[in-house]
Amino acid sequence: MKIRNYYRDLGKSTAILSVKQGLTLVIPFLILGSFALLFKSFPYPPYQEFITAFLGGRILNILDAVYTITLGSLALLLTVTISLSFGRMSESNEAFYYAVTALVSYMAFCGGIMENEEYIFGPEWVFTAMCITMLSCALFRLSVRAARKFEAMHTVGAEYLFNLSILNLLPIVIITLLFAGAGVLLREWTGASNITNFGSFLSMKAFRHLSGNLSGALLYVFFSHVLWFFGIHGTNTLDAVAKRLFEPGVSVNQTLIAAGKMPTEIYSKSFMDIFVFIGGCGAALCLITALLIAAKKSHNRKLGKVAGISVLFNISEIAIFGFPVIFNPVMFVPFILTPLVFVLTSTFAMTMGLVPYVTRSVEWTVPVIFSGYEATGSVAGSVLQIVNLLIGTLIYIPFIRYSEEKQTRNFKEEVRQMTEDMDQGDESGRRPILLSDDYIHSYAAKTLAYDLKNELERGCLTLHYQVQMSADGGIYGAEALLRWNHPVAGYIAPPLIIQLASESGQLQALGNFILEKACTDIQKMNRVSDQSLRVSVNISPSQLEQKDWSRHVLDLLSHYDFGKKQMVFEFTERVFLDHSEKVTGELENIRRNGIEISMDDFGMGHGSMVYLQDYFFEEVKLDGRLVRQLVDNERSRNIVSGIVDMAQTLKFHVVAEFVETEEQRDLLKEMGCKVFQGYYYGRPVPPEEFIKTYL
16 A cells, blocks of 8 residues: 555656656657658658659658657757646746756756767757756756745846746756756766766666677667656667667678578567567557557547557557556556567577578568568568567557556546535635646646537537426426536536636536527427426526626527426526626526526525525525435524525525435425425436426
C-alpha cells in the first residue's frame, strides 16, 4: 500500500506532470516532423526520382525545412513545452518567464546555439535539454518565491507587467549566470569539448567496454527504451553508441560475401530497425495490433486505427504518447520486454540458420514484411518479422486490458472526486474552479469538458423524467433531469455537467440543447396523450446572465406546440439572491409569456421567505433536507407545515421532493402537501419509458 501511495503521489508531482504534459503538447510537431521525414525518404525509387525532380526539388526542400524545425528541433520544442507546463502548474501568471528562463539557461549552459558545429536543439540533445529545463524551472520557482519578500522590488502605481518583469529580473540573471558558469567549468574541468551534451557523453562512457554482440545488443535496447519510457528520445540519445556497436555490421557482411565467405555479423543498425524496433520504439506495431484486437474503449480503438498507418512506417510517437505508454507504470514491462524478446528470437533464428544474416542496409521507413525480405534477401526474413509481431502482440494484450481497467478506475475516481468537491463547495459557498490549473483534477476536468463539447455537438446527452404525483393519485407533472452516460466514467452528476459547461463557455449551447430536447419530448407525449401535465426544466443561474436570454428562449419555444402541457422553469435560490433589474426583467418576461416559475430547495436558504415578498412564483419545491428529516425532526415538520399554510394564502403550489417512504408521504399529506416527487413514486426514466408507464 505504501509503495502504491508513493507512486500515486509521485505521479502528481509538478516535475512528473510537467514532463508528461510537455510531451503531450509536442505530439503535433512530432507527427508533422515524422511524416515530413517519411515523405522525404519514402523508400521507393520511382517516388524518389519524382520528388527530386518535381518543381526543381522545391518540395524536397520544404519537407527538409519542416523536419528541421519540428523533429529536428525536438530539444527546443520540449524545452518550451515542459517549462511552460511547469510554469502553469507553479505560477500560471509567470509561465512565460519559466519558458524563457529555461531556454536561456539551456543555451547558456551549452555556450550558444551551436556546440562544436552541432545544433544543440537536435533530438540527440533531448536528455541534456530536459535535465537543464527541470533544474532551471525548479530554481526559478524557488528564486521567485524568495524575491517576493523584497518589497523594494515593487513599484507602486506601475503597470502589472512592469512589476512582474522587475520582480523576475534578479532570478533570471542569477540562474542564467549559474548555468553559463556551470557549462564553462564542466568543459574546463573535464577537458572534453562534447561534455555539454552529457546524455550522449555519459552513454558513450557507460558502453565503452561493450562490443556489438548479444550482451551489447540487449543492453542497448534496454537502456534506449528506459530513456523512451521517461520521455527521452532513447535512440537519438544513444545514437553514438549505436553507430559504434552496430553500424559496421552490414558492411562487414558485404565484404565477406564479396570475398566468397559467409557473413558473420548478426547485429547491425538494420537488424535493430527491422527485427527489433518493429513499428518504432517498443515495437509499436505490436502495441497497435494488440489495441485493435483487445481494446474495449472506443478512444483506444480509434487510436489504433489512427496510429496504424504511421507505425507501418516505423513512426511510433502517436502510439506511445497517445495510449499512453510514456510514464505509464502498467506499460513499462511490455514496452521494455517486447524488443528484448525480439533480440533473442531474431538471434536464435539467425544462429540456427533459419533466417539469413542481414546483408543489405534498409531505410527505417520501409514497412514490415518488405523490409525483412529486402534486408536478408529471403522470405524467411519476412516470416521472422511476422513471428515477432505475433509474439509481441501476445505480450502486449494482457497489459492493454489491465491498463484500460486502470484508466477507467482512475478517471472514474477523479470524476467522483470532482463531484464530491462540488458538493463540499456548495456547503462552504466556495466551489472549486475545475478547469483552473491550480485544481488538482484539472486535467481530468478539461478532458471531461472536451468530451462534453463533442457529445453536445452529436446530441448524445439525454433527458430523463421523474414523475410528480398528486395526493389523489393522479399525475401532476414531471421533472426533466439531464443525463450523460460517459463511455468511460459512466453517468456524470448534472451539477458537474453544468459547472463544466459554464467554465468552458458551453452553457448556452447546453441550455439550448436541454430546452429543445424537452420540447421534442413534450411533443412525443402529446402524440400519445392530451392530458394536462406540468413539465419542469432546471435553469442554471448563469444562464440568466446571458444577453437577451429570455428573448432567445421564447423564440426557441415558439417553434413548438405544447397543447395542454405546461412548461415550468425551475431556479435555485441563487437566482433570487440577485435583485438586479436584469434578473427581474428576465423572469417577468418569461412569466408574461406563459411559462411558470418554480423555486427549488425552498425552506432552508438564507432568505426564502424574503423572496416571497420580491418575486412571484407559481410553485416552490421543499428542500430535500426537510423531507428527509420529517419523521425524526419535529422542527422540520413545523417548517413544512408553515410553508404549506403560507402557500394556501399566497396561492402557490408546494412540491415535496425526495419522498422515499410511505411514512414520509403520509406525514406530508397530513400537513396539507398535495404534490410528491421521489423514489417512492418512481425513479427518473427515459421519455419513452415515462410515456409508456404514466401516459
